[in-house]
Amino acid sequence: MGFLTALLSFAATIGILVTIHEFGHYWVAKKCDVKVLRFSIGFGKVIKSFQRGETEFTLCAIPLGGYVKMLDEREAEVAASEQHRAFNRKSVYQRFAIVAAGPVANFLLAILLYTFIFIIGVNGFKPVVGSLTNAGIFDQAELQIGDELLSVNSAPTPSISEFSIQFIQAIGSEPITIETRSKESNLKATKLHLAGDFLANPEQGIDQYLGFKFATPVIPAIIDRVVSGSAASSAGLQTGDEIRSANDIAIHSWQDFVKIIQVTPIKPIKLVVKRDSERLTLNLVPKLINNSPKAGVSVSLPNDYLKEWQVTIQKDPIDALYSASSKVYQLTLLNLKMIKKMIIGEASIDQISGPVSIANYAGKSAEVGLVPFLSFLALISIGLGLINLLPIPLLDGGHLFFYLIEMIKGSAVSDSTQQIFAKFGLFVILSLTFVALYNDLIRLL
Secondary structure, three states: OHHHHHHHHHHHHHHHHHHHHHHHHHHHHHHOOOOEEEEEEEEEEEEEEEEEOOEEEEEEEEEEEEEEEEOOOOOOOOOHHHHHHOHHHOOHHHHHHHHHHHHHHHHHHHHHHHHHHHHHOEEEEOOEEEEEOOOOHHHHHOOOOOOEEEEEOOEEOOOHHHHHHHHHHHOOOOOEEEEEEOOOOOEEEEEEOOOOOHHHOHHHOHHHHHOEEEOOOOOOOEEEEEOOOOHHHHHOOOOOOEEEEEOOEEOOOHHHHHHHHHHOOOOOEEEEEEEOOEEEEEEEOOEEEOOEEEOOEEEOOOOOOOOOOEEEEOOOHHHHHHHHHHHHHHHHHHHHHHHHHHHOOOOOHHHOOOHHHHHHHHHHHHHHOHHHHHHHHHHHHHHHHHHHHOOOOOOHHHHHHHHHHHHHHOOOOOHHHHHHHHHHHHHHHHHHHHHHHHHHHHHHO
C-alpha cells in the first residue's frame, strides 16, 4: 500500500505541476496570438491524444516534464498566411512573457494552495523548548524548559513550522531577536548571535542547531492493544498495563519505552508493569521485523492529550491570500539562499532530490492527510518555478536571459552563441540529474 500510495501521489504531483506550468506558457501564447501546435504532458511515446481546435493535447509515456510546441519558422517552414502567428515573429517582450508564464504559473499555484490551506486551517504544535544542550546557541538566551517561542524578529511564530521558516528567513540579519514566554507567563526578548552556518547543513534541524529539542506531548506508557503472537503477547502484557520501568530504568512516557525497545533488540528486557493494583515483573524479548525491533503493542491515547500543545492557524480569505503570498516569497528566498550556497560550495549537494525521493515524500504526505499533501505540492511547485528561472540554457531562465540581452542590445543573440550555451546547459542539466539520481540511490541503500 505504501508503494502504491507513493506512486499515485508522485503521478498526481508531477501531473498537476507540469500541467499548470505548461498551461502558463499556453495561455499567454494564445493571448499573444501565437499558434500552439501541441500541448504535451510527458515526453516520448504518445499514450493518449485529442485535437481541440488547432492544438493537439497529448499524454506521453515519460512523465517527467512536458512542453508546449508553438509555430516557429526556426523549426519548420511556415505558410505566409500564418507567419504573423509564429513565435519567432513576436516582439521580444511578448516572447519574454510567454516563456516567463510557466514559472509564474507555478508560483501562483503555490499561493493558491497555501491560501486554501490557511482558509481551512493548519494544525501544528506550539514551539516550546523541551530540553537544552550545553553546546547550543540558546545557552546565551538563558532559556528554560517549557519556554514558548513567540516570535522571530517581531514575526509571530505560532507553530514549530512557522518558527523554523521565520528563523531561517532571519539568518543573515544578526543579531536575531527571539521573544519568549515562560511557564509563568513572563515575557522576554533575547538577541542571538549565531555561530556556524545552519544552511550549510539544514538536515540537522533548527532545534539541534540552536541546541535544544522541541517539547512534545507526554503520552503515558499505558498499553492499548497487544498484537496476537507478538513479543508482547509472549511476555504476558495485557491491555491497560502501565509500564513503570525497563531494565531498572524508570519509564515516564511512551516515548521512553519506545527508546528502550529501539536500543535493545532481540535481548530480554525486564519490565515492571502496573496492572490494576498489582506490580508485576515480565520479560519482553522484542522481535526483528523488517530489520526493526518490534514489541507488538500500541499506546493508549488520553482524550484531548494534544489540546494544550496544538495550535490551529486559520484565516479569512483576504488574510489567507496575504499570508500565502508572504509564505511563498519567504520560501523562494530560502531556496535561493540554498542554491547560492550549493553553487559556492558552502552547502552540500547531497540535499538535491530526484524522482524517487520526491515520490517517497509525496506518498508520506498523502498518507498523513490532504493538508500535508497540498503543502508538499506547494513547496515542490515553488522549487519547480524557481529552477526554471535559473539562467541555464535549455531551461526557461536561459531563454529569458537571452531575451534580456536582446532587450539591452537591440538585437537577438546569434544562433551560434545560443548553440554553444545550449551544450553547456545540457551538461549542467545532465549533471544535476546524475547527482539527484545518485542521492536517491544512496538514500534507498
